[in-house]
Amino acid sequence: MVMNYMLSEDEKAIIDIAHSVAIQKIKPLRKYYDEKEEFPYEIMKEFAKCDLCGTYIPKQYGGLGSGIMGLVLLIEELCKVDGSIALSIAATALGTLPIILFGNDKQKTKYLPDIASGKKLAAFGLTEAEAGSDVCNIKTVATKTGDFYIIDGIKCFITNGGDAQIYTVFAKTNFTKGARGISCFIIEKGQQGFHFGKKEKKMGIKSSSTRELIFNKCKVHKDQRLGKEGYGLLIAQTTLNNSRPGVAAQALGIATGAFEEAIKYARIRKQFGNSIISFQAIQHMLADMATEIEAARSLLYTCARTIDSKIQKRISKESAMVKLFCSEMAVRVTLNSMQILGGNGYLRDYPIEKMFRDARITTLYEGTSQIQKNEIAANLIREFSTK
Amino acid sequence: MNIIVCIKQIINSIINQESNNKRYGLNPFDEYALEESLKVKDMLKAKIIVITMGTPDAEFILRYSISKGVDEAILLTDNAFKGSDTLATAYTLFKAIKLINNYNLILCGKQSPNGNTGFVGPELAEMLNIPHITCVKRIKSINNTVVIVDRLLDIGSEVLESKLPVLLTITKGDNISRLVSVKGRILARKASIKIWDMKFLNMESNRTGSLGSNTHISKKDENNKQKNKEIFTGNASSIAVKIVDKLLENKII
Numbered sequence: 066m067v068m069n070y071m072l073s074e075d076e077k078a079i080i081d082i083a084h085s086v087a088i089q090k091i092k093p094l095r096k097y098y099d100e101k102e103e104f105p106y107e108i109m110k111e112f113a114k115c116d117l118c119g120t121y122i123p124k125q126y127g128g129l130g131s132g133i134m135g136l137v138l139l140i141e142e143l144c145k146v147d148g149s150i151a152l153s154i155a156a157t158a159l160g161t162l163p164i165i166l167f168g169n170d171k172q173k174t175k176y177l178p179d180i181a182s183g184k185k186l187a188a189f190g191l192t193e194a195e196a197g198s199d200v201c202n203i204k205t206v207a208t209k210t211g212d213f214y215i216i217d218g219i220k221c222f223i224t225n226g227g228d229a230q231i232y233t234v235f236a237k238t239n240f241t242k243g244a245r246g247i248s249c250f251i252i253e254k255g256q257q258g259f260h261f262g263k264k265e266k267k268m269g270i271k272s273s274s275t276r277e278l279i280f281n282k283c284k285v286h287k288d289q290r291l292g293k294e295g296y297g298l299l300i301a302q303t304t305l306n307n308s309r310p311g312v313a314a315q316a317l318g319i320a321t322g323a324f325e326e327a328i329k330y331a332r333i334r335k336q337f338g339n340s341i342i343s344f345q346a347i348q349h350m351l352a353d354m355a356t357e358i359e360a361a362r363s364l365l366y367t368c369a370r371t372i373d374s375k376i377q378k379r380i381s382k383e384s385a386m387v388k389l390f391c392s393e394m395a396v397r398v399t400l401n402s403m404q405i406l407g408g409n410g411y412l413r414d415y416p417i418e419k420m421f422r423d424a425r426i427t428t429l430y431e432g433t434s435q436i437q438k439n440e441i442a443a444n445l446i447r448e449f450s451t452k
Numbered sequence: 453m454n455i456i457v458c459i460k461q462i463i464n465s466i467i468n469q470e471s472n473n474k475r476y477g478l479n480p481f482d483e484y485a486l487e488e489s490l491k492v493k494d495m496l497k498a499k500i501i502v503i504t505m506g507t508p509d510a511e512f513i514l515r516y517s518i519s520k521g522v523d524e525a526i527l528l529t530d531n532a533f534k535g536s537d538t539l540a541t542a543y544t545l546f547k548a549i550k551l552i553n554n555y556n557l558i559l560c561g562k563q564s565p566n567g568n569t570g571f572v573g574p575e576l577a578e579m580l581n582i583p584h585i586t587c588v589k590r591i592k593s594i595n596n597t598v599v600i601v602d603r604l605l606d607i608g609s610e611v612l613e614s615k616l617p618v619l620l621t622i623t624k625g626d627n628i629s630r631l632v633s634v635k636g637r638i639l640a641r642k643a644s645i646k647i648w649d650m651k652f653l654n655m656e657s658n659r660t661g662s663l664g665s666n667t668h669i670s671k672k673d674e675n676n677k678q679k680n681k682e683i684f685t686g687n688a689s690s691i692a693v694k695i696v697d698k699l700l701e702n703k704i705i
Binding site: 078 | 631634636641
């Protein structure tokens with residue numbers, strides 16, 4: 066059904082293995098984890114055994130070296146079955162990308178192999194109560210004393226918070242320098258002065274944990290700082306440009322899964338003596354959904370390939386476009402899938418309502434759709450001002 | 453520890469998730485044998501070699517085995533092997549194992565669902581002049597000299613101990629096949645498969661293929677499949693009721 070995207074043999078292997086893990090290990094338990102809101106540790110072990118934790122991590126650090134494309138294909142395939150369990154890997158990628166992109170060799174050697182092997186999960190600590198899209202407004206502070214920084218503050222909405230061992234955390238190192246006053250630190254779970262706050266109760270992605278990170282005089286050595294002091298905002302923006310295709314892949318996977326449920330249902334559901342798929346009203350909905358999904362996939366794969374090729378210096382516009390289009394598409398497709406299932410789609414006996422709940426987050430986190438549009442527009446203005 | 457696992461390609465009765473070739477698959481009992489060998493490798497330092505006798509396209513079950521963690525794979529293929537019965541098959545495997553000449557443990561599936569004889573394992577053990585245990589559902593413990601196994605009986609099971617080398621034929625136990633890893637899959641794609649023919653095995657042509665077989669199929673009755681088949685008619689809900697009644701009647705549920 067999917068178009069031929071000229072994937073490499075290694076990429077096809079990632080999809081195949083992800084598919085068998087999703088079908089054999091995740092599908093039987095997806096409802097359980099959703100209803101219990103439990104973190105899926107058992108499934109994490111399966112991911113580790115099948116080498117699915119480090120698809121995007123370079124080979125010299127124990128990963129598969131398949132880049133953002135490797136991450137995207139993995140997340141898409143897993144999310145066809147469950148958009149919530151796969152998030153633990155996507156969020157780990159988000160927390161790991163700052164190390165891959167800006168870490169020195171010592172930091173990479175220390176952290177990446179454990180993440181690639183699945184021994185440890187990572188998380189990305191940027192958001193605060195008063196600093197969502199407005200990153201520069203973060204209040205967490207890192208005060209330098211000798212070779213150490215003392216970190217104080219509270220991060221919120223941190224995916225994998227509490228369940229990850231490695232955190233890339235952003236804090237102000239200079240309040241007078243604005244955008245250039247933020248720095249990024251690697252902080253490990255168990256560090257003195259680093260605690261976890263309440264676990265959020267969410268509409269969807271329930272098996273994924275979302276917690277507060279609380280720093281109270283947390284002492285971090287300067288070797289734990291990523292990049293130069295004051296480069297935090299650049300690290301955050303570059304990371305997000307690379308990670309947004311991951312969210313897009315989550316959205317695309319959920320949409321594809323919902324579409325497949327809808328078309329299966331439409332074939333067997335009979336009304337007025339015929340399968341409902343024989344009705345043009347349903348056919349047109351399915352045709353629209355399939356077209357949107359394939360358009361999203363084409364844009365996403367092209368963007369991921371462009372990032373991996375490093376041909377293009379700026380990727381923020383395309384990365385935002387992918388996230389915007391895939392996430393909004395996923396909400397439309399899951400809603401329309403529910404429409405095709407009628408009342409059954411609204412029941413928790415069918416997977417569609419969960420898929421809708423899981424899809425909804427993709428238009429919100431790592432920048433809302435409106436923020437993506439800002440990013441795209443800012444790039445357009447910049448491009449056309451030089452013409 | 454050197455382990456040899458003898459496997460066979462069969463026409464697929466169950467869809468094998470991992471196989472791209474849906475028409476053929478690995479004999480499910482061999483799948484259990486493969487998993488038992490991998491469990492031994494998890495416990496102690498072991499090298500696993502898989503062998504199959506078959507047509508060149510049986511290569512894919514060898515690559516599949518490598519993707520699960522097997523170290524080496526050998527395909528025994530030759531037009532002269534065609535038509536082998538269990539004795540001729542066992543003899544061909546025997547010649548190959550003699551060439552490898554370094555083994556502590558040999559595992560076979562208990563039987564194949566298409567041949568249903570269960571002979572090859574015991575015949576092979578006799579030719580090698582080593583002990584064998586059939587219907588093993590679990591290797592309980594193993595070291596470099598002794599293996600202790602659970603052997604399935606009609607009612608319950610028995611615990612047997614054997615010196616190594618020994619040949620075990622494996623049946624279903626705690627040996628549900630593990631998932632393939634991405635690195636395993638990539639490794640399997642690139643792995644080289646050894647291909648041995650009759651000349652390489654230095655075999656007499658009258659000991660393999662139909663020439664080397666003492667038994668020959670004189671007639672096949674495919675209609676047997678129809679036996680015990682019952683077709684229910686009616687609408688979906690009434691059929692469902694009939695099926696459940698039948699299952700209850702036969703104490704299946």
